[in-house]
Amino acid sequence: MGISGAKMVERQSGVALWRQIADRMRLAINNGDYDETGMMPPETVLAARFGVNRHTVRSAMAALAEEGIVRPIQGIGTRIERRDRLRFPISRRTRFAQGLGNQARDIEGRMLEAATEVAPGIVAEALGMPTGTLCVRMETVNSADKRPISRATHYFPAERFAEIGAIFERTRSVTAAFRELGVPDYVRRSTEISAIHAEGDDIRHLKLSPGAIILVATAINTDLEGRPIQFSRTRFAADRVKLTVEMDA
Amino acid sequence: MGISGAKMVERQSGVALWRQIADRMRLAINNGDYDETGMMPPETVLAARFGVNRHTVRSAMAALAEEGIVRPIQGIGTRIERRDRLRFPISRRTRFAQGLGNQARDIEGRMLEAATEVAPGIVAEALGMPTGTLCVRMETVNSADKRPISRATHYFPAERFAEIGAIFERTRSVTAAFRELGVPDYVRRSTEISAIHAEGDDIRHLKLSPGAIILVATAINTDLEGRPIQFSRTRFAADRVKLTVEMDA
DNA sequence: TCCAAATGTCTATTAATCTAGACAACCGAA
């Protein structure tokens, strides 16, 4: 159960039981409580759990079905059709944790790997470096409420940000790492968004089923002087995130 | 008619009409809509305005009277007893007592319980601890001028803050307790805000009527090194507090 | 093929909510 233990529904509160139950089931679904099976527990189980009649649970379920969140299948059970996707705002000041902000309790960035290597052609061009220049490549996985949301590959000019891997490992934040390395603020110059089928390690890291769709956001960040400091390619699990592009003057 | 225009109440929404009306009247009161007279409009007027029977309005009024917000006087009308909503700022440096500052004379934090136990999954994740790690759970109620404002459940890593319960009991302040335990300053890493209907013990501790709305702020605080030191879930009585989120770089 | 498990549908009953109307009780002012 939740943080504060087993919560019973409240009677005579002016809020119908089926509505309370529907609200709590929607929360549980979005929280990923039923991700293992992708199915709701049987109606009889839910009725017992909430201490109400099965018909009351069915009313709640009908409300969720109306919203398109679940779909009942006779003889099988009730399938979870849709989880609300996190809204990830992309703007001039895109920051991972800030962007998801209050859409999840626990936003975590985990580093998989960091290495210094020769910048690939596209990266060198994006960062305005001669071909053959060294860069730091950093691989991260970002999660919201324990659920992996995105997988990113970042490139930084090695000259300025040689230690960024170690600092990220400690601060778990690109923004914080930049700050420690003398970049108090930075802005996004460009973002390109595309969609492909998931493949390779992304399937494993994002816990996707083969053939799932991922959104790819390729971005360039610059410091306030306009010098490129980061090239990143972030793969979002498309069934968990929607990207909202925000324009600004 | 309030700021937000003429909204009709919704039928068959799973929320009783009297509850919807009570909520909207509470908002209007706290918004100062009736400050000129200090009285509610007559029940017949309200009934016409909301498009419901007078008895339905009376049910809503009874709920507000139960909360101590209004007091009906036969022959005269219904007087507004109390209308105040504290502003609670949420920022990188959120502190309970400081935040309420000069909005109340007497700001009190009372501890209900403190226990060392295995951290729930969400908490362990939030605090960056392996699952199964011990944490201190502390339950508090915060009041301003003797009126309960919020009810919070805090989690601290047991390793660093085993004694925080005893220290809070003495100092009545999380900030002070942290200071004694070697954390001179701390910042808020994240805050998630949602709203639900009050239920369970919160109704009793916050002296709410069943079905009242509470604001839930789930927060993680870190020390200046960025290590998570506190996970908390604070439930604010929504009719007594408004949260103002302050952005910073 | 048969069974267990799940959702779908139906009837019946009780409780809560909302409407409707009438009238009593109370207060302030004309």
Place this chain on the structure above:
DNA sequence: TTCGGTTGTCTAGATTAATAGACATTTGGA
């Protein structure tokens, strides 16, 4: 004192919400 306006109380009925039980229907697997 009378009267208009207000809240308080009562009865009655309609609608919605919730409980209870029975049985049909569908599916997947033994």
